[in-house]
Amino acid sequence: MGGDHGPSVVVPALTRATQRLAGRPVRFLLHGDQARLEAGLKHVAPDVAALCEIRHSDHVIAMDEKPAIALRRGKGSSMWNAIDAVKQGTAHAAVSAGNTGGLMAMSKLLLRMSAPGLDRPAIVASWPTLKGITAVLDVGANVTSDAAQLVEFAIMGEAFHQAVHGSKKPTIGLLNVGSEDVKGHEEVREAQRLIREGGFDFAYHGFVEGDDIAKGTVDVVVTDGFTGNIALKTAEGVARFISTLMKDALTSTPLARMGALMAIGPLKAMRARIDPGAVNGGPLLGLNGIVVKSHGGADAKGFANAIKVAYDLADSDYADRIAANMARLDEAIHHPPALETAPAETVQ
Amino acid sequence: MGGDHGPSVVVPALTRATQRLAGRPVRFLLHGDQARLEAGLKHVAPDVAALCEIRHSDHVIAMDEKPAIALRRGKGSSMWNAIDAVKQGTAHAAVSAGNTGGLMAMSKLLLRMSAPGLDRPAIVASWPTLKGITAVLDVGANVTSDAAQLVEFAIMGEAFHQAVHGSKKPTIGLLNVGSEDVKGHEEVREAQRLIREGGFDFAYHGFVEGDDIAKGTVDVVVTDGFTGNIALKTAEGVARFISTLMKDALTSTPLARMGALMAIGPLKAMRARIDPGAVNGGPLLGLNGIVVKSHGGADAKGFANAIKVAYDLADSDYADRIAANMARLDEAIHHPPALETAPAETVQ
Numbered sequence: 044m045g046g047d048h049g050p051s052v053v054v055p056a057l058t059r060a061t062q063r064l065a066g067r068p069v070r071f072l073l074h075g076d077q078a079r080l081e082a083g084l085k086h087v088a089p090d091v092a093a094l095c096e097i098r099h100s101d102h103v104i105a106m107d108e109k110p111a112i113a114l115r116r117g118k119g120s121s122m123w124n125a126i127d128a129v130k131q132g133t134a135h136a137a138v139s140a141g142n143t144g145g146l147m148a149m150s151k152l153l154l155r156m157s158a159p160g161l162d163r164p165a166i167v168a169s170w171p172t173l174k175g176i177t178a179v180l181d182v183g184a185n186v187t188s189d190a191a192q193l194v195e196f197a198i199m200g201e202a203f204h205q206a207v208h209g210s211k212k213p214t215i216g217l218l219n220v221g222s223e224d225v226k227g228h229e230e231v232r233e234a235q236r237l238i239r240e241g242g243f244d245f246a247y248h249g250f251v252e253g254d255d256i257a258k259g260t261v262d263v264v265v266t267d268g269f270t271g272n273i274a275l276k277t278a279e280g281v282a283r284f285i286s287t288l289m290k291d292a293l294t295s296t297p298l299a300r301m302g303a304l305m306a307i308g309p310l311k312a313m314r315a316r317i318d319p320g321a322v323n324g325g326p327l328l329g330l331n332g333i334v335v336k337s338h339g340g341a342d343a344k345g346f347a348n349a350i351k352v353a354y355d356l357a358d359s360d361y362a363d364r365i366a367a368n369m370a371r372l373d374e375a376i377h378h379p380p381a382l383e384t385a386p387a388e389t390v391q
Numbered sequence: 392m393g394g395d396h397g398p399s400v401v402v403p404a405l406t407r408a409t410q411r412l413a414g415r416p417v418r419f420l421l422h423g424d425q426a427r428l429e430a431g432l433k434h435v436a437p438d439v440a441a442l443c444e445i446r447h448s449d450h451v452i453a454m455d456e457k458p459a460i461a462l463r464r465g466k467g468s469s470m471w472n473a474i475d476a477v478k479q480g481t482a483h484a485a486v487s488a489g490n491t492g493g494l495m496a497m498s499k500l501l502l503r504m505s506a507p508g509l510d511r512p513a514i515v516a517s518w519p520t521l522k523g524i525t526a527v528l529d530v531g532a533n534v535t536s537d538a539a540q541l542v543e544f545a546i547m548g549e550a551f552h553q554a555v556h557g558s559k560k561p562t563i564g565l566l567n568v569g570s571e572d573v574k575g576h577e578e579v580r581e582a583q584r585l586i587r588e589g590g591f592d593f594a595y596h597g598f599v600e601g602d603d604i605a606k607g608t609v610d611v612v613v614t615d616g617f618t619g620n621i622a623l624k625t626a627e628g629v630a631r632f633i634s635t636l637m638k639d640a641l642t643s644t645p646l647a648r649m650g651a652l653m654a655i656g657p658l659k660a661m662r663a664r665i666d667p668g669a670v671n672g673g674p675l676l677g678l679n680g681i682v683v684k685s686h687g688g689a690d691a692k693g694f695a696n697a698i699k700v701a702y703d704l705a706d707s708d709y710a711d712r713i714a715a716n717m718a719r720l721d722e723a724i725h726h727p728p729a730l731e732t733a734p735a736e737t738v739q
Contacts, residue, residue: 147448183568186576217515220531220620226656228534255626257632269576270618272568276601276631277622284521284605285633292657301655309640
């Protein structure tokens with residue numbers, strides 16, 4: 044029921060999602076208003092409708108509801124029920140385009156955090172780059188992050204890239220203001236030490252800088268939620284700024300308009316490559332269960348992509364890989380390898 | 392002598408700079424190798440050459456020299472002498488395309504910091520936006536920043552925008568992950584409180600987000616050096632990524648190439664608008680004196696812009712305005728307005 048468009052986007056997305064999952068078994072539990080969902084399913088091909096079961100709920104969390112209110116009044120809402128289905132084991136994953144704060148708060152309450160250092164789930168963004176897709180996290184949930192949290196992001200981002208973007212061995216970089224070991228603040232330097240010495244079997248690249256994100260220097264860029272959120276939004280702003288200038292340039296004179304028409308095919312292909320819908324769908328990371336957040340304004344194609352992300356995560360060893368590496372992190376922090384010391388002299 | 396091109400860019404830039412300063416009185420002290428500089432000046436119009444005096448130095452700081460080494464071996468170098476001329480009062484400002492770390496270290500040693508909270512000079516970047524130019528600082532020098540330092544950046548950024556970009560009353564925003572008062576970490580919330588309550592006579596807008604930079608929501612965006620450096624480099628990376636895709640699109644087929652040719656005028660105008668050279672030249676902020684850093688790779692047009700920035704700063708009440716607001720900040724921190732309290736009851 045969530046997002047800016049509700050069932051009018053979510054239901055058509057089911058057709059697209061089943062096409063994208065071609066041949067892989069999938070079933071859908073639709074949580075929300077029975078009458079509206081039934082009406083929506085009438086417009087869907089019978090073979091897709093046959094994969095769906097409706098779970099009625101009267102109550103919908105509004106997009107502008109504060110997280111604390113959403114949580115207090117959340118029980119029995121479509122959002123609550125979707126997450127609870129994951130908790131109960133009746134669903135492998137929940138996908139929502141609804142209120143982000145509410146989804147985070149309910150997911151944390153119902154599923155609990157599996158990453159001990161995190162206050163709340165982390166969010167990962169998938170960026171189109173010159174080389175493919177780079178996962179950047181955290182992009183907004185955790186405002187300050189110590190070294191151990193940064194390593195948790197590395198663990199979760201690596202498992203995410205492997206499961207969703209298909210890298211066998213994703214390369215990992217820590218976002219910093221320079222590449223030398225002495226650069227940056229203490230948290231990021233300590234995180235590098237933990238990653239290098241923690242026995243994670245990572246393809247760790249080292250520090251990366253802001254321009255390495257769009258270059259695709261690494262598959263996973265790790266940063267705190269404050270810097271990551273600002274980097275993501277700054278990039279969105281710059282992309283929109285250049286697109287606006289380009290559109291203005293290509294419509295400024297009759298000749299330019301005609302020229303743009305002649306290049307329309309390649310220009311559209313370029314636009315598809317930086318289309319946010321193509322990379323829509325970011326899991327809330329660090330929970331005991333899979334919850335994927337779709338952008339509230341996503342269209343059916345974008346929401347279908349979020350469903351595909353949820354499927355890929357559920358159909359991988361993502362959770363096991365995270366759990367194994369979290370145990371290694373715990374070991375690295377609480378039982379660091381003993382230093383070689385000379386035997387103490389015996390006092391006679 | 393500095394930068395990737397040395398006198399072959401710096402000397403021709405003098406002609407462009409005098410044109411841009413049309414009619415305003417200017418003289419140049421050129422620090423460096425006398426023979427090379429004299430040879431360069433032969434290619435310059437006599438009226439421009441007449442504005443120049445050469446101050447010979449044998450020694451040049453290399454672009455890849457470490458700051459500590461540059462500092463130790465710096466005395467008598469062209470860079471050292473240029474900064475020292477500001478200290479001695481024989482020059483109003485120094486402009487250099489040389490080694491950034493060396494320039495910072497020498498400037499700090501010779502001129503001393505005027506901003507008591509800063510470890511080293513801050514760097515401001517001028518971003519082209521949908522509405523004009525936004526100044527963003529700090530973009531790289533100070534890795535961690537407490538609330539008072541953020542307010543120092545606001546003071547210096549405001550005076551910079553006023554002097555160089557001509558705003559009568561620049562609007563100021565603090566970069567954060569949301570616009571509500573409760574958002575972000577403690578430093579940024581405390582900085583907002585200090586700005587609101589410090590009596591600065593600022594046009595303070597409030598918190599801004601990453602996408603507000605390119606939108607031009609405010610004239611001055613204030614952030615710590617870590618976040619600012621990452622935001623700037625991320626933006627540069629995204630701009631290059633989109634430019635590459637666009638170039639590829641417009642040369643991918645013969646028809647697209649012909650179309651691009653028809654739109655060449657507007658496309659070139661667009662490129663000029665996002666040309667980094669047009670906004671080249673950032674002062675090192677927080678010093679007792681004006682030192683402007685040009686990009687090492689800047690061409691003559693870009694270096695001329697850096698000279699124009701130095702001139703505008705020297706020809707304004709920039710330093711006085713900063714000094715007055717720094718005194719207000721000191722007052723706000725050390726002598727906050729007394730809280731209204733009930734008189735203590737007398738103990739009998």
